[in-house]
Amino acid sequence: MANPLLRALGLTSTRRTVETVVPRRSFDEVILPPATRRTLDQALVHVTSHDLIFNRWGLGERHPSGLALAFNFAGPPGTGKTICAEAIAHALGRQLLVVRYAEMESLWMGETPKNVSAVFRLARDQNAVLLFDEADAIAARRSSSVEHGFLRESNTVVNVLLKELETFSGVVIFATNLAANFDPAFERRIRTHVLFEMPGVNEREQIWRVQMHPTLTPLAADVDFRKLAEAYEATGGDIRNAVLKAAMAAAGETGGDAFKAIHHRHLEDGIREVMGAKHVMRQSLFTPPPSPEVQLEEAIRAVPAFQMMRWLPVVLSGVALLLAAIALIVAMMR
Ligand SMILES: Nc1ncnc2c1ncn2[C@@H]1O[C@H](COP(=O)(O)OP(=O)(O)O)[C@@H](O)[C@H]1O
Numbered sequence: 001m002a003n004p005l006l007r008a009l010g011l012t013s014t015r016r017t018v019e020t021v022v023p024r025r026s027f028d029e030v031i032l033p034p035a036t037r038r039t040l041d042q043a044l045v046h047v048t049s050h051d052l053i054f055n056r057w058g059l060g061e062r063h064p065s066g067l068a069l070a071f072n073f074a075g076p077p078g079t080g081k082t083i084c085a086e087a088i089a090h091a092l093g094r095q096l097l098v099v100r101y102a103e104m105e106s107l108w109m110g111e112t113p114k115n116v117s118a119v120f121r122l123a124r125d126q127n128a129v130l131l132f133d134e135a136d137a138i139a140a141r142r143s144s145s146v147e148h149g150f151l152r153e154s155n156t157v158v159n160v161l162l163k164e165l166e167t168f169s170g171v172v173i174f175a176t177n178l179a180a181n182f183d184p185a186f187e188r189r190i191r192t193h194v195l196f197e198m199p200g201v202n203e204r205e206q207i208w209r210v211q212m213h214p215t216l217t218p219l220a221a222d223v224d225f226r227k228l229a230e231a232y233e234a235t236g237g238d239i240r241n242a243v244l245k246a247a248m249a250a251a252g253e254t255g256g257d258a259f260k261a262i263h264h265r266h267l268e269d270g271i272r273e274v275m276g277a278k279h280v281m282r283q284s285l286f287t288p289p290p291s292p293e294v295q296l297e298e299a300i301r302a303v304p305a306f307q308m309m310r311w312l313p314v315v316l317s318g319v320a321l322l323l324a325a326i327a328l329i330v331a332m333m334r
Pocket residue numbers: 029030031032075076077078079080081082083084175196207210235236237238240
């Protein structure tokens with residue numbers, strides 16, 4: 001049964017905008033470049049000693065102000081921001097309350113500030129780690145211009161958020177794709193920015209490995225993770241998707257289950273497909289399709305008759321030249 005507060009917020013769709021997750025994945029399953037790992041370890045030290053001092057030693061009750069531990073996880077999609085938030089909750093033995101901010105804002109039009117407060121209340125009740133996922137929009141906006149209703153609302157959201165952060169004694173993580181453009185007041189509340197970079201070859205090799213179950217996944221002897229890591233500059237998210245595609249393909253082959261295994265070719269096909277789809281996405285996002293006129297012109301150019309037409313003036317002038325020459329010769333012969 002969904003939490004009544006969640007229900008009241010109308011959050012019963014399949015991909016919930018607010019969702020409580022019991023964390024299952026730990027830091028053992030996250031492979032990060034060394035610099036990211038170090039910053040994250042330091043963040044974790046903050047969190048655990050903060051938890052000890054303010055919760056278990058009870059000082060949070062005596063000093064209720066300015067206690068929130070707010071972090072910003074910044075990096076491209078699929079680099080492990082969400083999974084790291086889960087791992088932090090796991091390390092603390094707490095639930096993770098995930099707020100998909102971008103969706104929430106469009107769904108809650110006009111109600112966002114009120115619901116941001118509700119989310120903090122819920123996190124407090126559940127003693128959960130709060131993750132504002134896909135939070136670029138909140139991080140970047142508190143405009144001084146209040147002409148538009150939309151802007152006014154986003155200003156209110158940030159103001160509410162800042163107020164909540166002042167009194168919230170738990171852990172709040174913002175996951176953003178952009179590292180820049182933080183509202184200065186908001187920036188002051190962020191304790192640490194953790195940059196999630198694209199994984200290098202060594203990390204990719206390990207990510208391929210951790211995506212498999214250590215004992216249950218049937219891997220054929222020809223699987224070469226190093227080769228895959230070297231050949232494809234993929235994110236962890238890409239690798240995860242490729243592994244799932246490969247497993248589907250391997251499971252779909254004929255024969256008894258006992259003889260089925262994931263081969264190198266399955267993984268290679270999987271990652272190729274994933275990277276291909278990403279490429280198409282990027283192209284359609286960044287290169288606008290040609291206008292109808294241009295498309296028509298291109299279609300006409302492709303027709304063979306059109307190709308021949310291009311030579312028509314040359315042929316005609318050749319013929320004209322020839323006729324003129326003949327006429328000249330005939331005139332001279334008279
Ligand atoms: N650094 C990583 N180590 C291991 N697995 C990863 C890593 N990054 C991503 N993944 C895999 O990809 C999935 C999606 O990653 P996610 O944490 O949602 O990325 P982000 O939040 O940065 O978009 C994860 O559930 C995990 O399976």
